[in-house]
Amino acid sequence: MITSVKQISLLKPDDWHLHVRDGKILKGVLSHTADVFCRAIIMPNLDPPITTLNQAKEYKKRIIQSIPDGVSFTPLMTAYLTDDMSPDLLEIGFKERVFHGAKLYPVNVTTNSAYGVTDLSKIDNIFETMERIGMPLLIHGEVSDSNIDVFDREAVFIERHLQPLLKKFSSLKVVLEHITTIDAIDFVENSESDIAATITPHHLHINRNAMFNGGLRSDFYCLPTAKREIHRIALRQAATSGKPCFFLGTDSAPHTRRFKENSCGCAGIFNAPFALESYLKVFEEEQALDRFEAFASINGANFYGLPLNDERITLVKRDVSVPEIIDVGLAGDPNDFVKPFHSGEILGWSLESV
Ligand code: NCD
Ligand code: ZN
Numbered sequence: 001m002i003t004s005v006k007q008i009s010l011l012k013p014d015d016w017h018l019h020v021r022d023g024k025i026l027k028g029v030l031s032h033t034a035d036v037f038c039r040a041i042i043m044p045n046l047d048p049p050i051t052t053l054n055q056a057k058e059y060k061k062r063i064i065q066s067i068p069d070g071v072s073f074t075p076l077m078t079a080y081l082t083d084d085m086s087p088d089l090l091e092i093g094f095k096e097r098v099f100h101g102a103k104l105y106p107v108n109v110t111t112n113s114a115y116g117v118t119d120l121s122k123i124d125n126i127f128e129t130m131e132r133i134g135m136p137l138l139i140h141g142e143v144s145d146s147n148i149d150v151f152d153r154e155a156v157f158i159e160r161h162l163q164p165l166l167k168k169f170s171s172l173k174v175v176l177e178h179i180t181t182i183d184a185i186d187f188v189e190n191s192e193s194d195i196a197a198t199i200t201p202h203h204l205h206i207n208r209n210a211m212f213n214g215g216l217r218s219d220f221y222c223l224p225t226a227k228r229e230i231h232r233i234a235l236r237q238a239a240t241s242g243k244p245c246f247f248l249g250t251d252s253a254p255h256t257r258r259f260k261e262n263s264c265g266c267a268g269i270f271n272a273p274f275a276l277e278s279y280l281k282v283f284e285e286e287q288a289l290d291r292f293e294a295f296a297s298i299n300g301a302n303f304y305g306l307p308l309n310d311e312r313i314t315l316v317k318r319d320v321s322v323p324e325i326i327d328v329g330l331a332g333d334p335n336d337f338v339k340p341f342h343s344g345e346i347l348g349w350s351l352e353s354v
Contacts, residue, residue: 006317007316009315010315012038012297014039014296014301015248015275018033018040019045020063024329028329029328032252039073042060045105056098077098079099080103080115085126101138102135103140104117106161120165127169137174142223151227154224175196175197175249176197178224179238196303201278205281207229221269247295273340274342276349277315279295315350320350322346324344
């Protein structure tokens with residue numbers, strides 16, 4: 001008989017895909033991650049985006065200044081690829097450990113991607129350099145072609161762009177970010193290239209129906225969008241498989257109410273406040289709690305070639321209520337608050353000590 005697990009202790013985890021924004025909101029969103037995670041790969045899609053060494057260093061400073069007192073947290077910065085990014089700048093940035101990777105947003109594919117790459121073949125020199133120096137290429141793997149159905153954009157990207165890219169640059173180190181489909185899982189698992197994928201909590205919990213449940217629900221709108229149930233089930237199997245090519249990346253992407261409750265609601269789900277609890281629910285349901293540490297604290301660091309953290313955290317089986325809405329320090333106006341993922345729900349795990 002399997003006795004139910006009452007607590008779980010693991011190496012302090014890292015978040016390999018995170019948006020913390022900038023300006024006034026930065027402090028209010030960052031604390032939710034910094035309190036629990038040791039490091040995070042910081043997405044560069046600010047407006048204007050992070051494209052220079054100086055911008056990355058300054059942004060890193062602002063993040064460090066926003067870390068709560070007594071908390072140890074390391075932001076790992078990334079560069080935003082544009083059509084005219086200089087390969088030399090990337091090489092210097094990577095060697096000086098200013099950049100831990102470079103993010104490829106196909107132009108107009110998601111929030112603040114207007115400066116993104118218009119045609120992958122225009123930046124072959126970038127890929128050559130990244131392949132040579134072993135710099136991770138982080139990919140938002142969707143086409144932005146409006147003729148392609150929104151739910152097919154990941155699969156089409158893989159076929160049209162990712163496959164040819166890895167044929168040409170067979171040693172390029174790639175993270176396919178926030179995967180949502182069986183097509184992406186199959187591709188990553190069976191590829192001979194050095195490729196891994198991040199998986200978000202929300203794509204493990206919701207399918208595309210969540211966006212249309214009794215009305216149009218922008219709180220469940222993110223990019224890539226959640227897909228059919230068969231994809232969600234496959235993602236749960238991949239995340240809990242223990243395979244080194246899958247690891248934690250929340251893609252926590254806060255937008256205030258005024259931008260979510262809008263006729264053109266922004267894409268992004270703010271899951272940082274209860275990310276670990278959210279993932280743990282899935283691992284418990286899949287009877288894979290023993291594989292959680294690999295997913296949350298080991299596979300990502302190994303892929304990025306970084307040391308494992310040595311601190312540990314413990315989560316205990318105790319209910320926690322997720323608030324309806326979170327004040328991220330912008331103002332007293334509820335329109336400036338952010339709704340967290342699992343808003344108003346009760347989750348069955350909570351943090352004991354950090
Ligand atoms: C992200 C954001 O808001 O910055 N949105 C999202 O839906 N995931 C951008 C991104 O990662 O696509
Ligand atoms: Zn993202």
